[in-house]
Amino acid sequence: MGDGGDRPAGGRHRAPEPMQSAPPVPPPAPVPAPAPVESPAPVPPAAPAPRRESREHSGSFPGRWLAWMLAGFLVVGGGLVAGYAAIGDPGAPAADTGSAGPSPSSSSRTTGSGEAGTTAASELPAPVVPPCDGSYVLIVGSVTTPIGYQDAVVRLLDATPGAQWFTTEGTCGSLRDRSDGGTLIHTVYLGPFPTAEAALASCAAGPADAYAKRLDDGTGGADDGVVTCG
Numbered sequence: 570m571g572d573g574g575d576r577p578a579g580g581r582h583r584a585p586e587p588m589q590s591a592p593p594v595p596p597p598a599p600v601p602a603p604a605p606v607e608s609p610a611p612v613p614p615a616a617p618a619p620r621r622e623s624r625e626h627s628g629s630f631p632g633r634w635l636a637w638m639l640a641g642f643l644v645v646g647g648g649l650v651a652g653y654a655a656i657g658d659p660g661a662p663a664a665d666t667g668s669a670g671p672s673p674s675s676s677s678r679t680t681g682s683g684e685a686g687t688t689a690a691s692e693l694p695a696p697v698v699p700p701c702d703g704s705y706v707l708i709v710g711s712v713t714t715p716i717g718y719q720d721a722v723v724r725l726l727d728a729t730p731g732a733q734w735f736t737t738e739g740t741c742g743s744l745r746d747r748s749d750g751g752t753l754i755h756t757v758y759l760g761p762f763p764t765a766e767a768a769l770a771s772c773a774a775g776p777a778d779a780y781a782k783r784l785d786d787g788t789g790g791a792d793d794g795v796v797t798c799g
Contacts, residue, residue, distance in 0.1 A: 701741035772798035
């Protein structure tokens with residue numbers, strides 16, 4: 570028969586060659602377990618801040634307390650003194666001053682506003698009694714008011730620089746001890762001067778009714794030894 574192509578001799582089919590199987594896949598390598606993570610050491614709690622004392626300097630507290638109390642007393646005391654000085658002394662009557670003439674008569678001195686002036690009695694200086702040796706003084710004014718005379722005397726002294734004052738009772742015999750009303754006579758004067766002329770030379774420093782008066786232990790009348798400025 571024909572050539573039979575590629576058929577092998579003997580008329581048998583060639584058995585197919587067995588297929589080689591793929592080599593087995595090796596198992597995956599084991600993954601190492603992660604290393605354990607160490608937790609951080611616990612942070613100890615912060616120590617509480619020490620409480621501050623309410624009074625840092627307890628030793629100085631009494632001193633501050635005394636200083637505050639003293640300051641309070643000064644403020645209150647100053648207010649009382651200022652209030653008293655502002656309203657004046659309602660119990661003291663206005664001082665009356667007498668004329669500078671030989672026979673003084675009481676009259677009231679007032680300030681420019683028409684109200685009676687007031688001056689603290691503590692401002693009145695000490696009296697100075699002139700000698701009874703025949704010298705002269707220029708009588709600026711006399712105050713015969715028994716209550717509040719200090720204020721009137723101070724006003725006369727303020728109005729006459731260099732003047733002094735004294736109470737006539739028990740001093741020179743040529744001066745009256747008491748007024749016609751029986752009250753003491755507080756005299757404001759300039760001097761003493763050796764002569765009447767020297768005393769009269771100071772008339773410009775006093776009021777218009779000022780006069781010179783001789784001081785001695787004579788027993789003459791009130792008008793003896795009087796020389797007026799006019």
